[in-house]
Amino acid sequence: MTTIRLNNVTFKNRIIFIFLISSLAPFICLGLISFYTIDSIIGNKVEGALQSNLKQDLMTLENTLNNMNHVSQQLAYGGGTNRLIEQLEAETEPYERLRLNNEIRTELNNITFSNPNIGLLLFYNPDEKQYGFENFRVRGDFNPGGLPLLAEYPEITYYGPHLSYNGSINQFVFSIMRKVNLPDQNLYLYIESGRGALTSLFAPQNRKESSRRLLLLDNDGRIAFSEVPGVFAEQAQFPDTNPKSLSGNAGGYFWNKETSNQGWSLVSVVPEGEINQERNRWLAQILGIFLLFVILAVFVAWLLWKMVYRPLDKFHREIKSLIHSNEREHKEQTNIPEFDYLLYQTRSMKRKIWALYDEIEQKEKRRADLEVEKLLYQINPHFLMNTLDTVHWLAVMNGQKEIDKLVLSLNKLLFYNLGKMGETSTIGDEIEALKEYLQLQQIRYDFQFDVDIDVDEQSLGLPSPRFLLQPMVENALYHGVSDDGYIYVGVALQEDGLQITIQDNGAGMSAETIDRLLDEDTGDSHKVGMGIGMKYVKRILQASYGEEAKLRIRSEVGKGTVVSLRLPVSKQPSLTVPAAVPPSMPSAPKGEQT
Structure with a gap:
């Protein structure tokens, strides 16, 4: 089944398919290798860039948290600030408490100023849930317990990111809480990252x-x-x-x-x-190039097919022209040396074939003419004519009028049939010869039969092959005409041709007999009439008119036979056979002529 499908694939589709496979296979393989290579490069590039950016962000965040951790350590374990807070806790004098409070805030402001990554800073007492010493205004209620926990250690807790409690900013920050090293107080230090410290990270x-x-x-x-x-x-x-x-x-x-x-x-x-955006962009570019390459490959394959198809079309026309001998010879060239040479060989072969065909046709025509000539010359016309002429004068001298009449009719008949083969005959000549033949037959047979000849006068001058009517009438006599027999000979000129009809009321013939009679290869056909009969009629019609003449026989056993013959009236008979030279009609007995 697969082989049958492949056999139905056209030459054009095969060329395009093979060209596309041979052209695109390397490109596809190279494209796949390039895709996987570039995909790996792009993947590594993107992943490396993301990982690098993430490391940078982590480093920024760690630096910020480390800085906050460093400040928290300085404040939680430093002696200056803690000492002031202890003094403030023990002091009862308002003025002194105010002074200590200002010193603490000054200390914290100095630390904040020297560390720009530090934002809000305050001390928080979880027992009393109060805060103080803040360096910026605190937004809302300060509640470190609601902050998102990042990491928790024994001494320090990391929060974030979360919205800053600094009332002067509105951004996400990280924060830490560290317990202050004060023996008599439960106090924690709260520090947030400063303004802009992590803007690029969480914005x-x-x-x-x-x-x-x-x-x-x-x-x-x-x-x-x-x-x-x-x-x-x-x-x-x-x-x-x-x-x-x-x-x-x-x-x-x-x-x-x-x-x-x-x-x-x-x-x-x-x-x-x-x-995948960059990968998809690259893939789209590759697909665009691939599509352009496919279009180019299809176009080139189409050009290649046209380059082969046009010469094949010329070969096809040359081969088709072999069946038409009159078709003009083509002179077109393909402009491809190999195909032009094959075209030259094909046209030479075509000329030789038609020359051979013409030669065979001429030989067949000559062979047909020779067959007719052979049939006509089966007897020696000179010997017969001279002998009959001698018999005629002997009968005259001996007073044998019946013999004289018989011989004279026979001599005229033979003179017509054999003596003027090179000359053109007419329907009128055929009718006269037929009358002589019937007169001989009426003397020859011991029974009476009637013959009715009906000829259109307009047809008497029409050309006709010689010796055409007699074999058909002889065939009627041969097939059963006896006493009270009747033969009808009709010649009528019609619009589409000359109609000749030979009809008898004899014994008739079966269909098998008719087939054998018309078949040239059977031996029965030689038994008709004078030995040439219907075979001669068929041959002479074929040689004179080709396929334009039609011969038909209709018969029924016991009811007679009808032979119909239709001849074209616009065409002269083409048969020309070398003429036999008839002897002249002498006025006195002579010896045999040679």
Whole structure:
């Protein structure tokens, strides 16, 4: 079945398919190798860039927290500020308390001024839930217990990111709380990151990579802060199957993770579509080039097909012209030397074929003419004519009028049939010869039969092959005409030809007999009439008119036979056979002529 399908594929489709495969296969292989190579490069590039940005963000955050931790250590364990707070706690004199309070605030302001990454700073008493010594105005009610916990250690707790309690700013900050080293007081130091310290980190609108979002994971891997709460909800466990992994995919996002020295982690998440954007852009370019290459390959394949198809079309026309001998010879060239040479050979072969065909046709025509001539010359016309002439004069001298009449009719008949073959005959000549023949037959047979000859006078001058009517009438006599026999000979000129009808009321013939009579290859046909009969009629019609003449026989056993012959009237008979030279009609007996 597969072989049958392949055999039905056209030459054009095969050329285009083979050309596309041979052209596109290397390009596709090279494209696939390039795609996987560039995809790996782009993936590594994007992942490396994200990881690098994340490390930078982690370093910024760690530096900020370390700076806050350093300041908290300085204030929690430093002697100056703690000493002033102890004095203030013990002092009862209002003026002195005011002075100490101012010194403490001055100390804190100096520390804040020397550390620009420090924002709000205050001391908080969790027992009394009161704060003091703040360096900025505090927004609302201060409640460190509601802050998002990032990491908790025995001496320090990290919070964030969260909205700053600093009333002068409105941004996210990180904060720490450290217990102050005061033996008689439960006091904690609260410090926030300063204005702009983490603006680029937790302000997405200020990032160059606007689609990148950040997550903060606590020491247990829970999400302490999320910029994508719809996918990564806060206080939920981060979907990381391998805690040591630095990258992965989750929720349609590609993530990278970096862990700090304190144990908390910073995670950046980017939509996978954006990660693939550069890859897709490159893929679109490759597909565009590939499509252009395909169009070019199809166009070249089409040109190649046309280059082959046009010569094949010329060969097709040359081969078709073999069946038309009168078609003009084509002179077009393909302008391709190989095809032009084959066209030259084809046209030469066509000329030789038609020359051979013409030669065979001429030979067949000559052979048919020779067959007719052979039939006509089966007897020696000179010998017969001279002998009959001698018999005629002997009968005259001996007073044998019946013999004289018989011989004279026979002599005239033979003179017509054999003596003027080179000359053109007419229907009138055929009718006269037929009358002589019938007169001989009436003398020859011992029974009486009637013959009715009905000839259209307009047809008497029409050309006709010689010896045409006699074999058909002889055939009627041969097939059963006896006493009270009747033969009708009709010649009528019609619009589409000359109609000749020979009808008898004899014994008739079966269909098989008619077939044998018309078949030249059967031996029965030689038994008709004078030995040439219907075979001669068929041959002479074929030689004279080709396929334009029609011969038909209708017969029924016991009811007679009708032979119909239709001849074209616009065409002269084409048969020309070398004429036999008839002897002249002498006026006295002569010896035999040679």
